[in-house]
Amino acid sequence: MSTLSVYAPFDQSLIKEIPLATSKEMSNAIDRALGLFLDQSKWLPKYKRVEILENIAFLMEERSEEIIQISAMEGGKPWMDTEVEMKRAINGVKLAIENMGHLKGEEVAMGHTVSSANRLAYTMREPIGVVASVSAFNHPINLIIHQTIPAIAVGSPVIIKPAPTTPLTCLLLVEIFESAGLPEGWCTAMPCDNDVAEQLVTSPKVNFFSFIGSAKVGWYLRSKLAPGTRCALEHGGSAPVIIEPDAEIKSMIPALVKGGFYHAGQVCVSVQRIFVHESIVDEVVEEMDTQVRALISGNPLKKETEVGPLILPREVDRVHEWVAEAKEAGAKVICGGQKISNTFYEPTILLNPSDDCKVSTQEIFGPVVCVYSYTDRQEAINKANALEFAFQSSIFTKNIDVALDTVRKLNATAVMVNDHTAFRVDWMPFGGRDASGLGLGSIPHSMHDMTREKLMVIKSEVL
Structure with missing residues (x-):
């Protein structure tokens, strides 16, 4: 079994060794996520997702010192800033709950032509399907929240590959998700090497790809997506x-x-x-x-x-x-x-x-x-x-x-x-244009991207 050694950036001391997912394990994780999505009897009703997210926010608050400790140790971000990131991440979960009530369709007008008479039409939003997320090292808590919680909130199964330098925070957060009542398979952390990660990204069973990292890697992976897979890419800038x-x-x-x-x-x-x-x-x-x-x-x-x-x-x-x-x-x-x-x-x-x-x-x-x-x-x-x-x-x-x-x-x-370029709150549009990325990565934007629209048209002689 291949392992990953996680070192502290501060002094290069070994924190922990963890197993790396194999190609077979990745295939199994994708198949399990797809099975959950295809079998609507296994979908989590909205009220259950709200309950789970509320539990996640509570447990993150309760275990915040532990999460901050691990994140600062493996990522090297100073405690004072990791503490701020922790609060943002908890708020991100609460934002997802809040925005679940804003994901809705609308009436599409009918009857103003002969061909559309006797019809009533509405749109609705459904989960997009399996979400694959590839994350970066620099915000080990908040990026994991941004790349998993929107999927959980809308009912899309998500598989996340953490950065190889900061996988421990991700593993801890997914453990917390499951402790909060999220059934197995709805959010799976898969530390793995690049070949196995590419297998996740290129799978035709994946419906949405979320990437945070370098432009070189992001654009390359986008070129490898299966036909029909949507994506959001967040790269760097030079502010x-x-x-x-x-x-x-x-x-x-x-x-x-x-x-x-x-x-x-x-x-x-x-x-x-x-x-x-x-x-x-x-x-x-x-x-x-x-x-x-x-x-x-x-x-x-x-x-x-x-x-x-x-x-x-x-x-x-x-x-x-x-x-x-x-x-x-x-x-x-x-x-x-x-x-x-x-x-x-x-x-x-x-x-x-x-x-x-x-x-x-x-x-x-x-x-x-x-x-x-x-x-x-x-x-x-x-x-x-x-x-x-x-x-x-x-x-x-x-x-x-x-x-x-x-x-x-x-x-x-x-x-x-009259403010610096690094200002951000998690409900505002956030993302690069040109070589800096594709799409916007706020909690509400991600939730919208991880759903798709369906139109229902009802024909009735009484209309």
Whole structure:
């Protein structure tokens, strides 16, 4: 039997070894999920799903310290941020319950042509079928909730493959689901290697594919889907921020620092490229420098830690290579720019890296923020829109006309005004456009995607 060793990103100590699902086990899991879906006598009525979800929220609250501990240990996100993620995840379950009452059809008008006379028509929403979810490491609690709970809420069986670096949180959550009364087979966690995971994704028995991860992998897997399988893909970005001369610097800097260095920058909407008007660039850089140097890096299990490790040592090496390339090409290192250890990288600010180096053209996914000086706002907008990624962005200004004009011109799914790019609540539309993904991943959007519409037309002479 093949096993997966799960290591703590903080010190690379072994946390646990778990078995990896085999190809046969994956086939059995898919067949079991399909069998539950095809046999409507086994479907869970809505009131039962509500009861189960309420129990899940209660048990997650009751066992929150345990979940936070495991998640922070295997994922490396600091305790203070994992605690916030835990609260979001519990709220996500409650959101699913709330939105179960909003998934409904509507009357389709009939009778206004001779051919449609004597008819009454209504739409209704049904579960889409088997859902396959492939998850990422950076939010081990909340992403699992987003990729399983909507399916459970609408009555679609779901199989989830957790990230190989953070499978323990997923296994614990599925255990909690079953303790809450969810029958076996309705949500199955399948840690597995890439070949077995691809078997899940390509199966013609899967009706919906949910993916969170890199664009390279996401688009590849989408190309392998069976005909008819719907999907939602959430990839990364390189979140741009535009700062006008009238921006409120005192309140802005803490937001940018949090948005840039939260979870060591390993977030798909982390602040990465900050375009600052030349008249205030020195002041902005100086204030950011002061606050970034004060960040506390260390053990994610300590409640005072603000910046944890990167998920793997090779990611530390990669980030350092990108920073070194930018420095060699003329970027000024304001702070950071060095490895702290093989698992930690210094929170780093780069000033005016070249437009063609990796930190300017690709998603850094590390604790590095780039600041660029600009003269004309349209120039900053053009640079912000120059990459293939388009996820979340922001504009800082007190001028409502400037804000609205910038919102209109930025290529992004969401534009924050006077807030950092990583803002999110779980009921708002959230997802990338262009290379950054396909579809929207809020709890309500996911529930809608995991159902499909059916039309009923009744013909009667009395109508």
